[in-house]
Amino acid sequence: xxxxxxAAPTPDSLDxxxxxxxxxxxxxxxxxxxxxxASLEESLALWERGEALAKRCEAWLExxxxxxxxxxxxxxxxxxxxxxx
Numbered sequence: 001x002x003x004x005x006x007a008a009p010t011p012d013s014l015d016x017x018x019x020x021x022x023x024x025x026x027x028x029x030x031x032x033x034x035x036x037x038a039s040l041e042e043s044l045a046l047w048e049r050g051e052a053l054a055k056r057c058e059a060w061l062e063x064x065x066x067x068x069x070x071x072x073x074x075x076x077x078x079x080x081x082x083x084x085x
Contacts, residue, residue, distance in 0.1 A: 014052055019060035026053040 014022070029050040033043060 009011055017053075018057055019057060022053050022056040022060070026057060030054065052054045 017025070029046050032038065033046050033050070038046065
């Protein structure tokens with residue numbers, strides 16, 4: 001039953017995960033689901049964990065996209081002023 005407990009993360013535990021940690025755990029969950037042999041209850045818990053991990057990864061990626069866009073915009077503002085002269 002300890003495996004089911006690890007398959008149901010709390011939001012706080014997910015928030016503490018880095019992108020790489022969340023991705024590694026997601027890959028492990030997918031592997032376990034693809035391997036089959038889990039009970040319906042365990043499969044559902046794994047699916048729910050996978051969904052939560054995928055959302056965490058998406059949040060990290062969206063944050064990275066915003067940071068890149070912000071840096072690009074800041075760079076374009078400075079570059080536009082320099083080329084306007």
